[in-house]
Amino acid sequence: MDRNLALEATRVTEAAALAAARFMGHGDERLADQAAAAAMREALDGLAIRGEVIVSEKPASDHDPLAVGQVVGTGDGIPVDLAVSPLEGATITATGGPNALSVMALANKDGLLRVPDIYMDKIAVGPGLPDGVVELDRPAGENLRSLADARGVSVSELVVCILDRPRHGALIAAVREAGARIMLIADGDVSGVVATTIPDGIVDVYLGSGGAPQGVVAAAALACVGGQMQARLVIRDETDRRAAHDVDFGDPGRLLTLRDLAGGEVMFAATGVTRGSLLRGVRRAGERMVTQSLVMRSRTGTMRWIEGHHRVPPGGLGPGVVHDA
16 A cells, blocks of 8 residues: 555544544534544545445444445545544543544455454554563463563553453452553543554553454554554354354454454554543644644554644634643
8 A cells, every 4th residue: 555545544534533623522422423424434535545444333234424334435546444433432522531533544455354343352562572472361460470571670560551441340450469550541442552552652551342343443553563462352142243243253252363353554543632642632723723643554664643733614613622822
């Protein structure tokens, strides 16, 4: 895939983030999500690609502009698969919380794994570590000791990112018993996984269950920089089992590696919607809106942080956008 496509992907996530930010703090996650999806779809249709949405929170039967199976792009370029999350963190956007993102991943055809919109157990670390340093089926304490040894630090120096959910009570207790520190996040586990890729970042490992579509998007980021990830679908009931069957997933209990989730040539782009540890949120500076984005490309292993300055649209920003002091 051409390097220019990575920069075009950033324009797509910028458009979605700018649209969602208009509803920051308004208490209506549905409106924020709809605005982000519509803006992302419009931007995608301007790309010179023949794209198909492979991974989305919206199933194929949904009329959402970015539901699974939707065809996007001008139709003139290369065929690509897309994993999209126009607003990763709709609830935290509606409440004005941190770490909401607009994210997407592109890969060559059949490069992204089709997954149902159910939960997925995940463990992820960033680049520069020995293969197999962590494994999903090991106890948390064992993984943390292995990771600490690989980094040449004590377990007490590690920071583990976990979604703050009741279902993670036993996991949180095990991590604390092992002596590691925990960063609990309210929502948006894509940001938690991607945080492990940041040079000199504070997150060493992501643990726990979150959405399967978000797992594929996050895996694309890890694939771009040589991180590691293992995952497995969480089948809670017959409804989950049918959801896996409906996307021809195969054995829902199989262990998934990073290559299974996102293989071949991959690109990843994310733009901050609200303030966060990974990216700054949309804000106003004078007569411009400012965005911060991260774009990655597996062919080169490049990570780029891009700051965009955008003209204020007719009618203004809406009251949700933060103004720089």
